[in-house]
Amino acid sequence: MHDPRKPRQLKPRTLQVLVIDANNFSRGLIGEILRSLNVTNITSARSEEMAASYLLERPTDVILLSWEEGDALDGLAFVRKLRKHEDDQLRRLPVVLITAGLTRQMVIQGRDAGVDEFLAKPIAPNAMRQRLEMVVETPRPFVDCNVYLGPCRRRKNPADYYGAKRRAGERVAERPAMIDQDEVAAQTPMRMLLAQLRQTCTHLRASRPEALSTAFEQLKTAKDLAIEAKDHALHAGLASFESYIGVATPLGQLEEPVITTALTALEQLAALPQNYAEARDSVALALGRAIQKKIAA
Structure with missing residues (x-):
């Protein structure tokens, strides 16, 4: 050795x-x-x-x-x-x-x-x-x-x-x-928007009534940015997370591990350059499957 x-x-x-x-x-x-x-x-x-x-x-x-x-x-x-x-x-x-x-x-x-x-x-x-x-x-x-x-x-x-x-x-x-790649990435509109979304999700878990509409607005803006950038993987990840909070919030079934995992995946997709297509697609697919499994449970 x-x-x-x-x-x-x-x-x-x-x-x-x-x-x-x-x-x-x-x-x-x-x-x-x-x-x-x-x-x-x-x-x-x-x-x-x-x-x-x-x-x-x-x-x-x-x-x-x-x-x-x-x-x-x-x-x-x-x-x-x-x-x-x-x-x-x-x-x-x-x-x-x-x-x-x-x-x-x-x-x-x-x-x-x-x-x-x-x-x-x-x-x-x-x-x-x-x-x-x-x-x-x-x-x-x-x-x-x-x-x-x-x-x-x-x-x-x-x-x-x-x-x-x-x-x-x-x-x-x-x-x-x-x-510092992360510091640079944090200055992009998408990264700043995801940081705001993370904060909004703390309000969701606290059952604040206005938090769900705020989260949907932030997700719509983020999806629009993803479409503009032709970032299909990130758009798919955002749509999956939108589906989860849309179903789980009214039922009072939001789970902290699911939210944390989803936000981590979205932040990772925002940090991964688009030329890492295979890795990005795998992350988006795994997130989508995990959320669909949770929604169906």
């Missing part, structure tokens, strides 16, 4: 990735994005126990750990256990933490637990590719001492900076400074 901390060229078709995510739909989204980048050797786990078993059974190059505060799967606890694993190869594996609620405090906690890099949701394919390049081509040195086990924490904000203020002798990645 190769040293997971030895720099090497990223070869997507041979890269072996373990995706850990407690949410089935979210795991599928991450898998679709990986496949759009030609990463096909993907193992998926929904729990810490399943992930630990797979790590012993199957070769792994990179771990993608999706985690939100409040999840049943404690992502940071998993990373701490991994860094103390008796198998030296396993405890040195690079970990990329994927989250929708990335804060400075989470970054600090993640670094202290042993996370290598961070990736914000919704995931831009280029951002995913860049994180994979970072942990494979320019991995952080591994620190093994009494007070800390994990990747070196001295490089600050490596995902955002490749400039001149680096420690002497530290390897400089030969690629341009990254732009």
Whole structure:
């Protein structure tokens, strides 16, 4: 087995990735994005126990750990256990933490637990590719001492900076400074509209009478934008979500997991460039099927 901390060229078709995510739909989204980048050797786990078993059974190059505060799967606890694993190869594996609620405090906690890099949701394919390049081509040195086990924490904000203020002798990645893809995407009309829709959905769950009409207005505007952009996948996803809230709200049967999953899928579709057609179609189709199944139940 190769040293997971030895720099090497990223070869997507041979890269072996373990995706850990407690949410089935979210795991599928991450898998679709990986496949759009030609990463096909993907193992998926929904729990810490399943992930630990797979790590012993199957070769792994990179771990993608999706985690939100409040999840049943404690992502940071998993990373701490991994860094103390008796198998030296396993405890040195690079970990990329994927989250929708990335804060400075989470970054600090993640670094202290042993996370290598961070990736914000919704995931831009280029951002995913860049994180994979970072942990494979320019991995952080591994620190093994009494007070800390994990990747070196001295490089600050490596995902955002490749400039001149680096420690002497530290390897400089030969690629341009990254732009925060999610920050850019958040400025688009569609992304801002989806953010408003997410807020409206909190009012829906609180049974505010005006919230349903507001949600329908926002969905109509979003669908019009999708039609204007010839974005058939996003339009289909919006229509599916519209059907769900139209049926479930009057019956008082709105379910938080369904709303969260649908909004996450819509935000992911808005972040995925249209040239990732196969991945986008898969996301829209999966969302449509999930909602139709829920409506029919």
